[in-house]
Amino acid sequence: MSDIIWPEGYVPGYTDNFCSNEVIVTGLTTADVWPLLNTPHMWPTYYANSANTRFHDGKGPELAPGVRFYFETFGFPVEAQVVEYTPPTKGQAARIAWHGWAGSTPEDRLDVHHAWLIEELSGGRLRILTQETQVGQPAKALALAKPNPMINGHQDWLDGLVAAARNV
Template sequence: MATPTAYAILWPTKFLPGTTDNYVSNEVIAAGLTANQVWPFLADTAHWEKYYDNIGQITPPASGSLLTPEAVGSRFRFATFGFPPLDIELAECVPPTATTPGRLAWRAWQDGDADSALEVYHAWVVENTPWSSEGKPFARILTQESQIGKPAAQLAEAQPNPMLNGHQSWLDGLVKYAKSKN
């Protein structure tokens, strides 16, 4: 039996994977959760520090901690991976439905000279899978990030890869947290 093609990230041309200084992709299939059970904890910045220890100093958008379609274009800030708080602009926010994926994406940047400037595009897809087991649903959660700048190139060379491992922690923490709340 063929399975449908999984939804993918909608990349701005500037951040196409393979054309930037660093790119990582992480994905989990969460047994026993639906996309709608995961989404509230991803789309609300007030929850992030409760399940992801590599983020802090979150300054939510002026509209509040909840990232919504109406907040697209708004700015917020947070610190991660040892960088001071990055400037962030919400680029995409589409909550999931029973049949369509949720999408969340932001552009982040750190101004500076050739050695310190950084640009990032971080995106998420949260969707229900077309299968279940023993009546339990499965949610697919995909996060990918593409980065431009010398700090990004340095992260790409580090072993073990801090971005790959950090984003896996974010996914694992999100799933564990969502399960504890549902």
């Protein structure tokens, strides 16, 4: 199975917080899931922890390499830019990742690398992996929170994504 490609400064284990969520399901393909993930204005329809998505520079409605966008999640207003983008191709995992940031002071600045990998496995199975690393004081607080809001929130995102793909 494929794994996430980490940029320098965001490798798990060397950041202030890390979360990893994964599902493997049957009955779906990458083509079923990709449009729901690649179109941020659809996120709030299946993931309640996402709101007010918009694009910068006249881009959108779909993500693409280098595109800047905005959304709100976990109480943070997140500016983001797509840093990895591999749409579905037969025999290759689909990938999307963005660098996101919020805050402007050492006390409230949060930087994240949020990556997604979608790949078709043998036996008609589909693997969806999402991992995020975070740097900054808010990340340190999130890492200590129990229950872990990042793990739980991203699992909700995965579960909602799968349910939405099944209902299309």
